[in-house]
Amino acid sequence: MIRVRLTRGTDIGRLEAVERAAATLFRTLPDLAWLAEGRTAGPEAHARAVAQGLSWVAVDEADQPVGFLIAAIEDDADLHVLELAVAADHQGRGAGRALMQTARREAQARALSALTLTTFRRVAWNAPFYARLGYEALTAEAMPAYLLEALAAQAEHGLTDRVAMRLSL
Template sequence: MPCTIRLACLADAPYLPALEQDAAQAFAAIPELVWLTGGDGLDLATHTASIAARTCWVAASATGQLLGFVTAHLYGLDLHIQEMSVTQAAQGQGLGRRLLHAVCTAAQQRGLQRVTLTTFVNVPWNAPFYASAGFCHVSHAALDVRLASILEHENATGLAAIPRCAMQYVVAASVQCVSK
């Protein structure tokens, strides 16, 4: 699918919550997570802050339609992915991998040490997908305070129906980031 991956701009922000909601419909196939299809997702303020920090990327079609996004937050030398969503119509076409590539390349260019995220362990388009892109599981014993706190908060808000994990991509200064 021809599209451009670019930094998001403020004009994109109002479209991101609906895009996330559309992407979340994939969870309808998982009984324990069907409630996510009507969940809230990230608020506009979070997206706007990430756009201002230049840590939000979008996938836009040739006509300008937004097909996916990734919103991240900078924590010291880590860039943490808060959400990555691709519309149902565009899922399975490599946009998620291209968005990850943009994030990891930006982290490399900024001299960051790693890209982190939390996700469902056994949902195919979650941990297995990230592992195929070069992300590694962070063992429970190796969790830093920030990642442990994020997982604890997620479990407290109902995401513990299916096991979750933290993952990381260690950014190397001279190695190509996540392949497209």
């Protein structure tokens, strides 16, 4: 059974390990294997999301994080998913879906118009996963400035084949 709760400050120290465990799946993709050793969101991003009430963890039976989602509000209208990570040994059990549903409920409670994110277009557990949840890929013409800027920054760090996606509420 997957349980999702707000992230506590005491959880932050465990989230890098969750993110690293999630990233190990990139080792199966030669062009993206380097991401398994790449940088993580970092404690500052987690602390900022926790302070804004925009960070959730999926926890195991011992109430230890096995996945997380951090978000930010953009343009006073969208809840932007900054990072979703589920430890590799807990994937496929509904934790990612539960975290995304929690973010959707939060966006609705805040009367926001959409959820957005950026992700890899052709990685099976990325864009295809979000498409199954109802997210649609955006063209450059349809993207708000913050998504264009996010994709440009990601490209500068070697992240190509990225797509911005949106779920209208």
